Amino acid sequence: MPSTQAAVIKSAAALPALALSGPRFIVSLDATLSRSNTWREAQAIQGELFKLMASARQPLSIRLTHFGGGKFDTLDWTDRPGELQAYMAAVRCRIGGTQIADVLEDAFSQAIRGPVSGVIYTGDACEEKADRLRGLAMQLRCIDVPVFMFQETAPIGVRKAAKAFQEIATITGGAYACFEPGAFRDLAGLFKVAMAARSRSAAALAKVRADPSLSAPAKRMLADLSGR
Numbered sequence: 001m002p003s004t005q006a007a008v009i010k011s012a013a014a015l016p017a018l019a020l021s022g023p024r025f026i027v028s029l030d031a032t033l034s035r036s037n038t039w040r041e042a043q044a045i046q047g048e049l050f051k052l053m054a055s056a057r058q059p060l061s062i063r064l065t066h067f068g069g070g071k072f073d074t075l076d077w078t079d080r081p082g083e084l085q086a087y088m089a090a091v092r093c094r095i096g097g098t099q100i101a102d103v104l105e106d107a108f109s110q111a112i113r114g115p116v117s118g119v120i121y122t123g124d125a126c127e128e129k130a131d132r133l134r135g136l137a138m139q140l141r142c143i144d145v146p147v148f149m150f151q152e153t154a155p156i157g158v159r160k161a162a163k164a165f166q167e168i169a170t171i172t173g174g175a176y177a178c179f180e181p182g183a184f185r186d187l188a189g190l191f192k193v194a195m196a197a198r199s200r201s202a203a204a205l206a207k208v209r210a211d212p213s214l215s216a217p218a219k220r221m222l223a224d225l226s227g228r
Contacts, residue, residue, distance in 0.1 A: 022059030023059075023117040024116050025063075025198070026063045026106070026110065027119075028066065028103045028119060029121075031066045031092070032097070034124055039093050042187075043088055043091070047084075047089070050081040050084040050088070059079055060079060060195070062079075063075065071096075098123065098126055098128055100133060101133060101136060117195075117199065118198040120191060122150045122187065123151065123152070123161075125161045126165065133164060133167070134171060144173075146169075146174035148190070148194040149166070150177055150190050153178050162178065175225060178217070185213070185215060188215075192211065192218065197222075197225045
């Protein structure tokens with residue numbers, strides 16, 4: 001076992017086990033400067049998504065993480081939509097490189113403490129070494145933590161990022177989808193599908209299938225996940 005992975009397991013084991021019930025999702029965001037043009041719209045849609053938690057038929061907990069300016073920050077597990085909205089509203093985009101590896105490492109450490117239904121990541125670029133990301137994705141695959149990689153397409157680095165995003169999603173058993181810059185209604189649909197698929201709730205899946213507002217990318221992802 002690599003020493004870094006062993007260190008993560010050791011530190012996570014020292015923490016108390018997660019006591020929250022119901023599905024648990026890690027929602028992670030790229031808050032680097034390249035996303036600043038559409039950030040306010042992203043914040044608004046994200047806030048609406050958190051409101052869905054209040055109407056869920058079963059308890060739903062979220063750990064919110066983001067990076068920007070070389071820092072990786074988290075809001076620990078909560079089932080309070082208002083707390084998530086307040087945290088999201090305070091996030092600002094900052095110049096710096098991507099830290100997707102930190103997202104995956106954090107997910108692994110949390111999954112050691114208790115079951116994690118999935119990771120939902122939204123970003124536009126990838127500036128990290130593919131081998132490292134693949135290795136971290138394999139670790140998550142081994143403990144059944146799928147990663148849903150949602151890419152806000154941009155003219156710079158699209159192909160490299162798309163390949164990296166797709167590899168992480170495929171290795172972990174998650175899914176990849178892209179949406180146009182600012183098309184956050186599409187993103188909202190993708191979130192709904194990911195959460196419904198991993199909630200293992202027939203009622204949740206039926207509800208999302210019947211949603212008339214579901215975007216085309218979300219419908220494609222739903223069909224893909226349903227066919228597995």
